[in-house]
Amino acid sequence: MRIMLNDTPIQLATNCTVAELVQQQQLKTEGLAVAINNVVIAKQHWSKHQLQNNAQVQLFQIVTGG
Amino acid sequence: MLHIANKSFSSRLLLGSGKFANPNLMQQAIQASGCQLITLALKRLQLEQPQDDLLSPLREMNIQLLPNTSGAKTAKEAIFAAQLAHEALQTNWLKLEIHPDPRYLMPDPIETLLAAEQLVKLGFVVLPYCSADPVLCKRLEQAGCAAVMPLGAAIGSNQGLQTRAMLEIIIEQAKVPVIIDAGLGAPSHAAAAMELGAAAVLVNTAIAASYDPVAMAGAFAQAVSAGRMAYNAGLSAAQSHAASSSPLTDFLAAL
Secondary structure (H helix, E strand, C coil), rough: CEEECCEEEEEEECCCHHHHHHHHHHCCCCCCEECCCCCCCHHCCCCCCCCCCCCEEEEEEEEECC | CEEEEEEECCCEEEEECCCCHHHHHHHHHHHHHHCCCCEEEEEECCCCCCCCHHHHHHHHHEEEEEEEEECCHHHHHHHHHHHHHHHEEEEEEEEEECCCCCCCCCCCCCHHHHHHHHHCCCCEEEEEEEECCCHHHHHHHHHHCCCCCECCCCCCCCCCCCCHHHHHHHHHHHCEEEEECCCCCCCHHHHHHHHHCCEEEEHHHHHHHCCCHHHHHHHHHHHHHHHHHHHHCCCCCCCCCCCCCCCCCEEEHHC
C-alpha cells in the first residue's frame, strides 16, 4: 500500500502499524509525535494503530525555540 | 519559591531554547542561568535530516520542559500543536502562543483565550503568551490558566518593558503568577520586571544571541535575584524633589 509521509509518497507492506513505520524510518521516539489525517495518535496506541492505504501521515519533532 | 500549578521552582528565570549557536552552548547557558523551566518548539520532521539529541541532556538536568505552540495562527492549530507536544514530550505543560503576523509576532488575544479555555478543559497546564492587557490577563486567569505571560515588548526585539504601565496593573490584579515574556533585552530589564513584582521572567534572544551567552545567562540570573530581593525589600518611593540623606552644610554655619 501507499501512504504519504510528510508529503512524500512511500510504499509499505499491508498491516503496517505506526510503531512499525517509526521503526522502519529509524526514528527516535522521544520528542516525536505522529498525526494521521490531522488526528494526533497517542504514543500508547502506536503499536496497535494500523495504517490505511493513502493515509496522510505527519511526523513532528521537538526542536529548540522560545 | 515560584509556584506554578503543582510545581515549585527556586529560579525565577525561565529560558527559551531558541537561537543558541549549538546545543552545547545552550546547556552551558542553562547551567549558568540556574533555570529550571525551558521552552521548546515543534516542527515537522525533515525525513532526510538526522534527529538532534536535544532532549537527553535536558532530561539529565531535570528541567521542566515547556513546549510551545509557536507557528499556530488559530486556536484550532494551537490545540493540534498542544496535542502533538503532549505526545512528543509526555507533558501536559504548555506555553500557548498564537501569533498570526510574522512582522511583529503580536499574540492574537481572541484565539489565545479560545484555545486556553479548551486546553484547560483537556487537562493542560496552560501558560499563555499574551498582550499586556489587564482585562485579557484576568480572562485567561478565569479560564484556568496556571500563569499569564504578558509581553514586555515584541518577541526578540530587546526593547525592554515597553508595556510597563499595563504590567503594573496586571501584576496588581493577578492571582496566578505573572511571567514577563518577550522583549527583555538586558539584565536591567529583567531586574526592572522583577522589581515591579513579576513572579518570573522568560528570556531567550537576549541570552542566546549575545556575544557570550553563558556569561549573559549568569548576568540575567543575578539581575532576576536582585530584582526579586528589591521587590521583597519594598522600594523606597520616588519623589520629584531632592531629599537630603546627609546633614549637608549645617556644621559650616559657625563660619
